[in-house]
Each structure stands twice: as structure tokens, then as C-alpha cells.
Amino acid sequence: MAFVSYEPGGREYPTACLRSDLVVGDSVLIQSTTGTIKRGVIGQLKFLNWWCLSRIYCKVSEAVKSNNGCWELPSSIKISSLLSGDSLAYNLKKMCWIPMRTTHIFRHALTYTNMTLTANILVRTNGIHFQVLPKRNFAQIKPFEQQQEHPLEGRVVEHWLPHTKFNLYEGAIRFAKAIVNNDENLERFFKPVGVNDKRTPQLIKKASESMRRLELSNRAGTSYEDDEASYSFSDYASDMGGGDVYIGDGISYSCGRIVDDGR
Incomplete structure (x- = not known):
């Protein structure tokens, strides 16, 4: 995602x-x-x-401004990287990774067996x-025939999308290629990256300050109504049509309030 300014x-x-x-x-x-x-x-x-919900459509250099001041845009948004679990699964299947039945925790589960192991x-x-x-000893399974293994079996690493320094979906493709090519050196893929908390340092600081003020208020026996925890998210909500901001698993900031979709 990008943070953009309009002036x-x-x-x-x-x-x-x-x-x-x-x-x-x-x-x-x-x-x-x-x-x-908007530019x-x-x-x-x-x-x-x-x-x-707001999104970058194109570079200014890729559009033309007409005489009446309107932008003539390219016919479609240019997409130049893996950006979702769905696109990752699609690309893995093209590499002959086989989809499995999943639990409610996972959106996709794909498997591949090479000369020495199953990943x-x-x-x-x-x-x-x-x-x-x-390595599995039975014949090649069919798509969705096999239930995924328990996520704690074997050697496992849990990566998080927020606060990574690279595109984690592209990292998954590199891991998949290493498995397909029977690469025995997989150590680099088992160093956890990212964190669960999607908040920026500024949001974490504001939440901490709000909790501190609430604690002091409780000690003093006074009432304290804290709107800043909610308003801090509004600092990041787009001013273009009041766009929602998704800030956690099933949690988003919408219309001035925090919304939990129950996922």
C-alpha cells in the first residue's frame, strides 16, 4: 500500500x-x-x-489531461505483482502445486512432493x-482430495504480511520454486518475517497513550470517555469518499467507528 499526499x-x-x-x-x-x-x-x-478502498489508478505520466481539465486514463489499472492469496494460489497451481481441502483458518492450502520431501x-x-x-509414499493426489496436515506437524514457519520488507507472496513463489527444483538449502525460508499487528508506530503510540490516560482516570475515580483510539484511525482514512481502512483480521475503520466483521 502507499501513503499519498494531495498537496x-x-x-x-x-x-x-x-x-x-x-x-x-x-x-x-x-x-x-x-x-x-485526484492527483x-x-x-x-x-x-x-x-x-x-481508494487506489492508485496510474502514474500521472500514463494519463493525458484533456482541454476541459479532465484526465483521460488508461483503459485498466496496471497490476505488476502478486497482491493476494488468490493470485498466489493461482500461480502455484500453474507450477503443479496441488490444492488441498482446508480448515477455516486457511484460505488456501497447496502441496508439492519432490524427490526428498513434501512441502x-x-x-x-x-x-x-x-x-x-x-516425503509421501502414496501416489500423486488429485486436487482437493487430500485434507491439509495439521499446521504444527513437521517443520513449520509462520510468516505475517504486515511490516515485511518485501512482498511475501513473491517470497512464497521463491519457496515453491526451491521445492520444485529439489533445493536442499531451505534455511532462508524458515526465518519468520512480519508481525501480526497491522498498526503503524503512530497508531500504537496513540493507543498506548489512550490506555495510560484511561488508567490514570480510573485511579482518580473520574469518568473518562476516550474517543482518540477511534479518531486515530480516522487520521489514516482517505478523504476521497470516506474510504474504509482495513486494520486487522476482520477489523476495519469505517464511517467513524471500528467495525469487526466476525472473521
């Missing part, structure tokens, strides 16, 4: 970024859920796994498990 030195807002070729400082056109197009500049690029890639909403097990 020099202005506040930055989160927006979905579907490309890997953008860099800080790029001038881009952002589309809101209502279709409104902005990328101030930060981060892997936070937030669900932002599983288990895709969660907020991260990915890599799992290595002894």
Missing part, C-alpha cells in the same frame, strides 16, 4: 497500490470508490495488509505458513 507537505492518506514499479516521489492519480480522480504524490510505500504452503488472511514434511 505539498500535506497529510498522507493510505491507498491501495497494485504495482511494484512505483517509488516514493512518484506523481500518481488516485481513484476513490465513487470514481473521483497525489507517494510519500511512503509499506506492506501493512490494510484494505483501502505445503498454507495461506491465511494475514500471512502464510511454510511447512515441510517427510
